[in-house]
Amino acid sequence: ASVPFVIAASRYPVRELNEKPQPSMLRHLTSKIKSTGPVTVAEYMREVLTNPVTGYYVKNNMLGPEGDFITSPEISQIFGELVGVWILSEWxxxxQPKQLQxxxxxxxxxxxxxxxxxxFGQLRSVLGGASVSLHLVEVSPALSRLQAQNLTGDSSQEADAEDEPVYRSGETAAGLPVSWYRRLDDVPTGFSIFVAHEFFDALPIHKFQRTEKGWREVMVDIDPDKEDQLRFVVAPSPTLSSSTLVQxxxxxxxxxxxxxGGVIVQQLARRIAEDGGAALIADYGHDGTKTDTFRGFKGHQLHDVLSSPGSADLTADVDFSFLRRMAESDVACLGPVTQRTFLKNMGIDSRMQVLLRNCSDPSTRKQLISSYDMLTNPSKMGERFHFFSLLHHSRLAKPKKVEGLTLEKRSPAPLPVAGFTKLKFS
Structure with missing residues (x-):
C-alpha cells in the first residue's frame, strides 16, 4: 500500500480560495495530480507561469500600474541609464572588444x-567602431510583441517557422539589430554582457522541509474535501530532488x-569564461539566510500562491549563495550588494542633482524625487533588491610583474568594478 502524504505544518495550511479560480489552469493541474500524484512546487510554478496555452507569462501583459507588479526600469529611466553605464564600464x-552583444x-x-x-547612443564616441547588437531571451509571445513595438517600432518580423532559434528580429531607429530567442542556448557565442533583472525570482523552485526522518520535499496536492482547491503536503519519503539539492x-x-536558476547561471559562467564578458543579476534576494519566500502578486498586492492558479505572478527570493556555488568555479563573483548601495556607487545622487538643476516643472521635480526614494529607500526597493555580478577571472587579475621592466611598463591594474566599488564623480 502506498504511504499517504502528510499535510504540511502550519507554515503550509490548507488554502481557502477567496475568488473564483481560472477553470482552465485549475482543471489542467487537478487532472495532472489525479493522474500522477502530487506535483513539486517547481512543476506547479512552471505550469502556472509558462504553460504554452494558459501560462500567466504567456497570455498576460502583467507589468506596470495596470498590471500585477511594477519594476525599477518602469519607475525611473535613471535605473536603466546607470545599468547602461555599468555595461560600458565592463566593456x-x-x-574594448570589437563586438559587444x-x-x-x-x-x-x-x-x-x-x-x-x-x-549607448549618447556615448557613441566611447564605443567607437564596436559592433553592438541586442539579444532578448523571452518566452512570452505577448511581451515579445510589446518589446518589439517599444524597441523597433513596426520594423520587427516573426520567423516563418516556429522552431527557428531567432523567432523575431528587427532594428532600432538607430539601425542596431535586435533578435528574440526562447532559450539562452540559442543566443550566438561571442563577447557578451548579460543582464537579468527580476528574471531569476520567477524561475521554478523546489521547497524542502526538515523532518524527524530527514529532508522531505513540499508538494502541491488536491484538497480531498474540496476538489476545486489545492493544498501543500510533505512527501512521505525522499525524492530525487530532496536527496540531491539540499546541502x-x-x-x-x-x-x-x-x-x-543554477543551470542558467552555470551557462552564463561558462560563456563568460569561454568568450569573455560579464553578467549583472538584479533581483529580490538573500545570501543563503531566508527560508519561506514563495509568494504571489496580483494587482500590486500579495496573493495566495495556490489560489486561482494562472491569474497572478509567482515569485521567490533568489538565493545568491546558491548561484555563487554554481558559478564560482568558472568565473569571479561579486556581491550581492543592495540596490541602494549599487545605485549610489554608480552615481545616482550626482545624476539626480543634474536632473533637478535642469528641471523647472514642479510636478516633474516631484516625480523625480519620488522615483529616487522608491529606488533607494531602505524600506522600499533600496534594500529588498540586490545586485550580483559574474566576471571573467582576468577582469580582477592582479598586474603581472615582468622581469626587467620599470614600474610604469608593467601590466596596468584592472579598473574597479562599477557599482560594487564606490567611484568618485566630478
Whole structure:
C-alpha cells in the first residue's frame, strides 16, 4: 500500500480560495495530480507561469500600474541609464572588444534595454567602431510583441517557422539589430554582457522541509474535501530532488532551491569564461539566510500562491549563495550588494542633482524625487533588491610583474568594478 502524504505544518495550511479560480489552469493541474500524484512546487510554478496555452507569462501583459507588479526600469529611466553605464564600464574593463552583444533575460516591456541603448547612443564616441547588437531571451509571445513595438517600432518580423532559434528580429531607429530567442542556448557565442533583472525570482523552485526522518520535499496536492482547491503536503519519503539539492551542512529547517536558476547561471559562467564578458543579476534576494519566500502578486498586492492558479505572478527570493556555488568555479563573483548601495556607487545622487538643476516643472521635480526614494529607500526597493555580478577571472587579475621592466611598463591594474566599488564623480 502506498504511504499517504502528510499535510504540511502550519507554515503550509490548507488554502481557502477567496475568488473564483481560472477553470482552465485549475482543471489542467487537478487532472495532472489525479493522474500522477502530487506535483513539486517547481512543476506547479512552471505550469502556472509558462504553460504554452494558459501560462500567466504567456497570455498576460502583467507589468506596470495596470498590471500585477511594477519594476525599477518602469519607475525611473535613471535605473536603466546607470545599468547602461555599468555595461560600458565592463566593456572598457575587458579591453574594448570589437563586438559587444547585450543579452537581456526576461526583458519585460523592453524599458531597461531602451534606456541602456539610449546611453549607448549618447556615448557613441566611447564605443567607437564596436559592433553592438541586442539579444532578448523571452518566452512570452505577448511581451515579445510589446518589446518589439517599444524597441523597433513596426520594423520587427516573426520567423516563418516556429522552431527557428531567432523567432523575431528587427532594428532600432538607430539601425542596431535586435533578435528574440526562447532559450539562452540559442543566443550566438561571442563577447557578451548579460543582464537579468527580476528574471531569476520567477524561475521554478523546489521547497524542502526538515523532518524527524530527514529532508522531505513540499508538494502541491488536491484538497480531498474540496476538489476545486489545492493544498501543500510533505512527501512521505525522499525524492530525487530532496536527496540531491539540499546541502549536507544546511542549518535551516526550510529551504528553497532553484535548480533551473543554477543551470542558467552555470551557462552564463561558462560563456563568460569561454568568450569573455560579464553578467549583472538584479533581483529580490538573500545570501543563503531566508527560508519561506514563495509568494504571489496580483494587482500590486500579495496573493495566495495556490489560489486561482494562472491569474497572478509567482515569485521567490533568489538565493545568491546558491548561484555563487554554481558559478564560482568558472568565473569571479561579486556581491550581492543592495540596490541602494549599487545605485549610489554608480552615481545616482550626482545624476539626480543634474536632473533637478535642469528641471523647472514642479510636478516633474516631484516625480523625480519620488522615483529616487522608491529606488533607494531602505524600506522600499533600496534594500529588498540586490545586485550580483559574474566576471571573467582576468577582469580582477592582479598586474603581472615582468622581469626587467620599470614600474610604469608593467601590466596596468584592472579598473574597479562599477557599482560594487564606490567611484568618485566630478
Amino acid at each position: 572598457m574593463g575587458a579591453g 547585450l543579452v537581456e533575460l526576461g526583458p519585460g516591456k523592453g524599458s531597461l534595454a531602451s534606456d541602456v541603448l539610449r546611453v 549536507a551542512d544546511e542549518s535551516r529547517s526550510h529551504v528553497e532551491v532553484c535548480a533551473e
